[in-house]
Amino acid sequence: MWQQIAQSLQDSIGRVITKIATLLPGIVAFVLVMVLFLAVAAGLAWLTRQMLAALRFDSRFAQHPSLAEWSPAQSPSSVVSQVVFWFFVLAGVLVGVSAFEAGSSEAGISAYVFSYVPRVIGAIILLFVGTLIARLLSRSVLISGVNMNLQYARLLGAGVKWLVLVLTVAMALDHLSIGGRIVDLAFGILFGGIVFALSLAVGLGSRDLVSRSLEREAARTPEPVITQEEQLHHF
């Protein structure tokens, strides 16, 4: 009995060691490929930065109004060099996965990863554009609100920002097929909840304000007062 247990344990340990031994070349191949591609990516990013600096890319970009309106916090040449870097890192991951598959006996991994890559790229683009739009809209609402003398302008700006971000994340997750219907459902509940809460806040919270405003209008008597606007001429 004990001999049989010991034998089966030895067999299983042997299988594990064999499995590790068969995986090791693939892992080594993956790591080597990644190191190689990281070095290439860093080198090419540096080269791109130098070339763009020589071409005065940043100042040329700034001269183009429609492009520069969308400029991020970093300089345009820095953004381009980062795109080059991450492109090669991503290429390294794909080649590394293929090398891993070739170096080990595991089949079908690279096919699965390759089929998923377009979705990841799509989700990254969605997140990037969504963040950009959220920031732009939030700032627009905030500044317009302040110029309209709305005391809750900051709240409005933050609200718009988070609504767009929540929408973006839900879209990205949906694009990645993560979470399935739960994401749709959660987003619907969250978005609907926010809109419903705002409706309630305006409907119930501002009821007194509206009635006071109407009463004031009704009680107002026409009088020849000099208003601020008549006294001050900005232009």
Added chain:
Amino acid sequence: MATDEELLEKAPPLSEQLGPSDVFVGISGLTNAEALRAAAETLPARLGADLSVTIAYPGFTSSQPEDAVKQSGPVRLVSYALPASEGSATPWAIAAGSQRAVLALAAEAQAKVCVLLHPDLKLLTGGGLESLAIPVLEKKAELVLPVYAQGRYDNLLNNSILAPLTRALYGKRARYPLASDYAVSSRLVARLLQSAHTNAHVNAGSILWPATVAATIDAPVAEAVTPMQHAALTEGLELSAVIAQLAGSAFADMDHNAPLWQRVRGSQVTLTSGQTQSASSEDGQLASNPDPKHMVDSFLLGYRSLQEVWGLVLPPVTLLELKRLTLVAPQQFRMPDELWVRIIYDFAMAFRLRTINRTHLLGALTPLYLGWVASYVNGWNTASPAETTAQRHEQLAKAFEDGKPYLVRRWRWPDRFNP
């Protein structure tokens, strides 16, 4: 049969239709036919009978027969088509489009002097036209700008940003750099057209800045006091939109002419004809000063809400001074001129560097401007009775000039640490 294009090619140029003109008067908008006819009849006597005068007008405010105008005396009258403008265009952009059309006609007519007039014709009927045209005809100046009658609280945007900024940058003491009426020489007509052509490539709704263009060729500038005011054309416009349009255009012009104004030091005294007159609201004739409270409230709201935006544009020391301002009572609210000057220069820098979206940047200037207005109003409460509006504006203009080294330093080395 000849096509329309062939007929156009065969038609003589406008200069041949008109003959050369000594004085070319262009009205930059629809005007009143009767007033135009009456004023046209008196012009030869006012300007000199030996001068040939042409008046270009785009049309009339009411339907009146054009013949009634065309037969009025020795002055030639020609109509021109107003350039198409977008529905969202501001009055300044529309006026600039008309002015460009008039300047092009004046260049074709080889006019010695071109006078651009506001469509209300107050300058033509009120006798101010000669004071604009004669200095150019006598070659005393190449640009003559008007000095309108103004009250203490009139033209605040012009007096707080446009006029002192133009003076500090280009060294030309023009009190109304964005006037609706002005006279220019033939040389300046060509330069204005060239500038308009260049700017049109960059910005479709660009505004003409005659004083700036005069500075680029070092043309002498004069001012003529005109005892009148035009009605503001800003009905239905928001203050922030107007600030964005005017300050944005001034900043864009500044960016375009950076090599020029960095070399300019100080400012030249402008030859002024006539005596400055004030509007009825000057020198304490107002029943009461405006209440600055709501403007201070707007500033405070801006300080509370726009920290994120102002923090990107303004250096820490300016933000600290703004914070100090938030702690005082509305009646004691005073924004020092030096602080206001640095704010304008920092916004101009951010506009140039595109630190944030330009629409957002200019929108974020409005609460600060209202803070300056509140401070200006409060300043009159503590001012000595002898102090005049002109003195107060001179103080601010001097502060803009004194602060120019700060701007030049930041412009040349934008990445240098700025506490």
